[in-house]
Every structure is written in structure tokens, then in C-alpha cells.
Amino acid sequence: xxxxxxxxxxxxxxxxxxGGVLRAGDVLxxxxxxxxxxxxxVRGVAASYIGEGCHVCSPSFTLINRYEGGGRYINHLxxxxxxxxxxxxxxxxxxxxxxxxxxxxxEWLEQVEKAEPLVFTQVWIDYVYESDELVEGxxxxxxxxxxxxxxxxxxxxxxx
Numbered sequence: 001x002x003x004x005x006x007x008x009x010x011x012x013x014x015x016x017x018x019g020g021v022l023r024a025g026d027v028l029x030x031x032x033x034x035x036x037x038x039x040x041x042v043r044g045v046a047a048s049y050i051g052e053g054c055h056v057c058s059p060s061f062t063l064i065n066r067y068e069g070g071g072r073y074i075n076h077l078x079x080x081x082x083x084x085x086x087x088x089x090x091x092x093x094x095x096x097x098x099x100x101x102x103x104x105x106x107e108w109l110e111q112v113e114k115a116e117p118l119v120f121t122q123v124w125i126d127y128v129y130e131s132d133e134l135v136e137g138x139x140x141x142x143x144x145x146x147x148x149x150x151x152x153x154x155x156x157x158x159x160x
Contacts, residue, residue, distance in 0.1 A: 001159035003141040004128075011037040011125075014158065016142055021154045022049060024072065025100045027117045029109040029146070032125035036139050038107045041125070046074055049103060063091045066102070073102035079115065080108040087090070088115055121155065122144040141149020 050069035128138035
């Protein structure tokens, strides 16, 4: 299923709606073009799941950011700068991903081979092109089934 985002606000709003159905223990991988809106989507999820005051920034240099509020937690990971499993393991990746008390959002999961959690669903975000020309501001958010069928089914109506 595909959601068409026409602006950063649309991407945030989709994240907001997803935050309303996501739960602790869910793992959502966010992949796609650089600058396509992964972190903007996470901002919307965090605002809905934790609260409007949640400050989200890309964990590109820290690998893992943990947000908390109202007794809820989000582990936000960014694998863009990594290249191997050893780097992940030394940073506490598996502890963050397998934290059943936290919602887990992983940007750039495809960057590191064998980093896939056992159960996850994926959103692929890419720019929209027409006749090989970039259409300014448009992005496709594609919900891919992954291995977590229940999460996929909860999110599916939001992408229709």
C-alpha cells in the first residue's frame, strides 16, 4: 500500500496517525532516499505516541536516541553511518531493538547486513518522479509486509 505525501506536514501527519496504533514491542524499519522524510515521520510518531513536547533529532551520530514520556518509550536508531554488525553490537543495538517496553523505529536498516530483527514491518520512502523528472515535494510512503503481519495489518488502513 502507498501513501502519497505532498509536504513535510503530510509526512509528519502520517507518522502521527501511525503513532496512534503503534505499541511497545513493535519494530518499524524506515528506509529510502536520503532526505525523503524518515526523521519527519518519526517526529510525528513521537508526538502522537509520547506527546507533543517530545524533541526528536536524527541519531545519525549517536546511533540510538531514546525518547520517553507518559510511561512510554521510543528507541530511535539510525544505521546510515554503519557498515557492519560488529559496530552495531558494540553500540547496544540488540538491546535497543529487543526492548519489549519500547516502540522501536530504525532508519536505514538495509545499511547493515544481518541487522534485521526477527519481527518487524517496513516503510519505504522515496521521491516521486514523472518522466525522469523529480516532482518537488512529493514522496511515496510504501508499507511493506515484513515479518510482523499483525503490525502490518494495524498500519495498513493508514496507507490506503
